[in-house]
Amino acid sequence: MSVKIFVPGDSAALALGADAVAQAILAEAARRKVDVNLVRNGSRGMLWLETLVEVQTVKGRVAYGPVSEEDVVGLFEVNFHTGGKHALCLGLTEEIPYLKRQERLTFARVGITDPLSLEDYLAHDGYQGLRKALDMQSADIVQQVTDSGLRGRGGAAFPTGIKWRTVLNAAATQKYVVCNADEGDSGTFADRMLMEGDPYLLIEGMTIAGLAVGATQGYIYVRSEYPHSITVLNEAIAVARRADYLGANILKSGKSFELEVRKGAGSYVCGEETAMLESLEGKRGVVRTKPPLPAIAGVFGKPTVINNVISLASVPIILAKGAAFYKDYGMGRSRGTLPFQLAGNIKHGGLIEKAFGVTLRELLYDFGGGSASGRPIKAVQVGGPLGAYLPESQWDTPLDYEAYTNLWAVLGHGGIVVHDDKADLAKLARYAMKFCAIESCGKCTPCRIGATRGVEVMDKIIANQDRTAQIELLRDLCDTMLNGSLCAMGGMTPYPVLSALNHFPRDFGIGDFGIVKKDAASGGHHA
Amino acid sequence: MSLAYKHEQVAAIIAAQQGRPGALLPILHDMQDALGFIPPDAVALIATALNLTRAEVHGVITFYHYFRSTSPAKHTIQICCAEACQSMGAEQLVKHAEKRLAGRKDGEYALQPVYCLGLCATSPAMMVNDKLHARVTPERFDRLLKKIGGGS
Numbered sequence: 054m055s056v057k058i059f060v061p062g063d064s065a066a067l068a069l070g071a072d073a074v075a076q077a078i079l080a081e082a083a084r085r086k087v088d089v090n091l092v093r094n095g096s097r098g099m100l101w102l103e104t105l106v107e108v109q110t111v112k113g114r115v116a117y118g119p120v121s122e123e124d125v126v127g128l129f130e131v132n133f134h135t136g137g138k139h140a141l142c143l144g145l146t147e148e149i150p151y152l153k154r155q156e157r158l159t160f161a162r163v164g165i166t167d168p169l170s171l172e173d174y175l176a177h178d179g180y181q182g183l184r185k186a187l188d189m190q191s192a193d194i195v196q197q198v199t200d201s202g203l204r205g206r207g208g209a210a211f212p213t214g215i216k217w218r219t220v221l222n223a224a225a226t227q228k229y230v231v232c233n234a235d236e237g238d239s240g241t242f243a244d245r246m247l248m249e250g251d252p253y254l255l256i257e258g259m260t261i262a263g264l265a266v267g268a269t270q271g272y273i274y275v276r277s278e279y280p281h282s283i284t285v286l287n288e289a290i291a292v293a294r295r296a297d298y299l300g301a302n303i304l305k306s307g308k309s310f311e312l313e314v315r316k317g318a319g320s321y322v323c324g325e326e327t328a329m330l331e332s333l334e335g336k337r338g339v340v341r342t343k344p345p346l347p348a349i350a351g352v353f354g355k356p357t358v359i360n361n362v363i364s365l366a367s368v369p370i371i372l373a374k375g376a377a378f379y380k381d382y383g384m385g386r387s388r389g390t391l392p393f394q395l396a397g398n399i400k401h402g403g404l405i406e407k408a409f410g411v412t413l414r415e416l417l418y419d420f421g422g423g424s425a426s427g428r429p430i431k432a433v434q435v436g437g438p439l440g441a442y443l444p445e446s447q448w449d450t451p452l453d454y455e456a457y458t459n460l461w462a463v464l465g466h467g468g469i470v471v472h473d474d475k476a477d478l479a480k481l482a483r484y485a486m487k488f489c490a491i492e493s494c495g496k497c498t499p500c501r502i503g504a505t506r507g508v509e510v511m512d513k514i515i516a517n518q519d520r521t522a523q524i525e526l527l528r529d530l531c532d533t534m535l536n537g538s539l540c541a542m543g544g545m546t547p548y549p550v551l552s553a554l555n556h557f558p559r560d561f562g563i564g565d566f567g568i569v570k571k572d573a574a575s576g577g578h579h580a
Numbered sequence: 581m582s583l584a585y586k587h588e589q590v591a592a593i594i595a596a597q598q599g600r601p602g603a604l605l606p607i608l609h610d611m612q613d614a615l616g617f618i619p620p621d622a623v624a625l626i627a628t629a630l631n632l633t634r635a636e637v638h639g640v641i642t643f644y645h646y647f648r649s650t651s652p653a654k655h656t657i658q659i660c661c662a663e664a665c666q667s668m669g670a671e672q673l674v675k676h677a678e679k680r681l682a683g684r685k686d687g688e689y690a691l692q693p694v695y696c697l698g699l700c701a702t703s704p705a706m707m708v709n710d711k712l713h714a715r716v717t718p719e720r721f722d723r724l725l726k727k728i729g730g731g732s
């Protein structure tokens with residue numbers, strides 16, 4: 054009988070040598086005449102353990118990690134392929150606390166199945182949401198999604214059902230579903246892990262979105278930095294089409310939905326939805342003024358649903374298990390789960406899907422195990438490059454959209470980047486301005502000029518030239534950007550800048566009793 | 581590569597994509613994949629085919645960081661300079677790489693910053709000629725450099 058061995062094909066695993074591990078396993082197995090069925094699964098998301106190799110045993114899957122090419126012969130020596138003991142053995146995968154303590158709804162299959170096997174997908178409850186949706190009226194699908202409380206996972210947290218209703222009610226001969234897979238936020242990789250680890254889930258979610266709003270064509274806009282995701286998606290789309298899960302007559306229902314992958318070209322601002330629509334149309338990724346909303350006049354001027362990968366991938370389980378099931382997770386107006394991504398200077402970095410309400414401290418220490426360097430954690434940036442830096446005094450606030458708004462912070466796409474006490478928050482504030490200057494689409498002055506001025510001002514502050522006046526200037530500049538920018542690129546760059554200044558004034562060369570106002574909310578009121 | 585051949589190839593790429601809605605980016609991607617860059621003399625051909633002005637096509641090419649108008653170096657090394665990688669020593673890695681690559685022949689290596697490769701829990705990260713590498717220490721960088729033929 055053949056042994057089933059899993060070696061992830063996820064980009065993070067590949068970047069740590071998973072292909073070499075896979076080859077070594079096959080070579081050694083051949084040498085020892087062990088019959089191996091090698092599956093390239095997605096990643097379990099325990100990224101400090103990659104390459105994480107799993108072996109199917111009668112008791113369940115046994116994990117070994119982090120495995121490198123050189124470990125493979127030793128693993129065979131102890132018969133790891135039958136679950137043998139080894140220094141790298143982690144026991145049953147499902148029992149590893151990091152995984153066991155999660156609430157995996159959206160990532161339920163990631164790391165478990167063979168991402169491209171449609172049979173595997175179906176055997177693990179795949180396409181049950183679509184089957185339900187095919188028997189429903191469009192308006193009822195939209196209602197389910199509304200009732201689930203799902204809010205957009207791309208950053209702005211807008212209720213998904215309400216967006217869909219607008220598109221459903223817009224009269225047009227052609228409508229579109231666009232998946233925002235630009236995932237430009239540093240510190241985030243949930244979209245990537247999902248596309249590489251469970252592509253059919255995204256395809257199913259988009260198909261349901263199409264049925265819900267009456268759209269027959271979908272586009273997945275994937276950033277060019279994710280070539281592997283693009284390959285996986287294209288293969289999965291081809292398989293789904295051959296099996297009639299996509300195309301002109303989905304499962305003989307008479308309904309049609311087509312899907313196409315489009316590749317971005319290295320522009321952060323193209324993650325902003327209207328810039329993305331421009332880019333899809335073959336133009337420069339310049340932000341559009343609203344109105345009209347994309348839901349009314351989106352890509353090619355037609356009503357368009359545009360949603361993040363995780364938003365769309367959360368839809369199948371809502372349809373399969375019902376809105377109430379999903380809504381049961383979470384707190385307040387933040388319903389369901391969010392795949393948090395623990396990154397940067399952290400011992401146990403990875404993907405942690407939890408219901409809203411968990412605290413940063415739990416993620417940093419109970420899951421993350423503290424900093425990678427072993428030094429004290431100083432600042433944590435939540436929500437990508439446009440998110441605030443949180444000092445320790447804020448780590449006990451539950452991760453909830455509204456609670457974070459009250460801290461003058463954002464959850465965004467769930468990225469959490471950890472910095473130890475060696476970090477210089479003035480330098481990071483300068484970086485935030487510089488990033489904005491590089492990536493600004495140039496449409497409005499507060500962002501285009503403001504960010505460039507911001508870098509100059511930060512340089513003076515760091516060089517201690519006229520510091521007091523420059524800090525006043527920095528606050529003025531941030532105020533202009535917050536209130537005068539057309540989109541959140543310029544409008545939220547002040548979040549990392551002012552939170553750094555307000556919470557870590559010493560890094561800006563001023564004492565706690567300096568001119569800095571300690572009230573974070575004085576930074577502005579951009580929602 | 582002769583200019584005539586290039587024109588033929590360029591025309592074929594345009595023809596293959598021309599009918600798609602929003603064809604410009606797919607055309608530019610195919611061209612860069614095939615030729616390594618977007619030849620400046622292709623701009624007019626693309627513009628004509630898509631009924632755009634040359635200025636419009638040029639504007640799109642220059643807007644996106646990914647597209648280039650000159651042929652690439654033999655090896656492109658992109659080091660992530662975003663926050664998660666900064667927190668794990670990306671700045672030192674860039675300095676190390678600059679030192680190692682200083683004085684090399686023109687056109688052999690290009691060192692570029694990127695902003696996030698989605699490997700933020702295994703920082704610092706880099707991409708060398710489309711291959712991803714995570715947890716890159718200076719030692720690991722040197723080993724990789726040696727492997728692609730640049731060992732010192």
Ligand SMILES: Cc1cc2nc3c(=O)[nH]c(=O)nc-3n(C[C@H](O)[C@H](O)[C@H](O)COP(=O)(O)O)c2cc1C
Binds near residue numbers: 204207211323362542
């Ligand atoms: C500068 C900027 C970059 C953005 N980048 C992304 C991104 O990479 N991925 C994403 O899903 N949303 C991004 N957004 C948010 C989108 O504009 C939009 O809110 C989102 O795609 C809507 O989908 P959702 O409701 O499912 O979140 C960005 C917004 C801004 C202002």
Ligand code: SF4
Binds near residue numbers: 498542
């Ligand atoms: S804020 Fe910046 S990115 Fe947004 S529209 Fe204005 S210039 Fe463009």
Ligand code: FES
Binds near residue numbers: 662663698
């Ligand atoms: S921040 Fe460097 S890979 Fe994401």
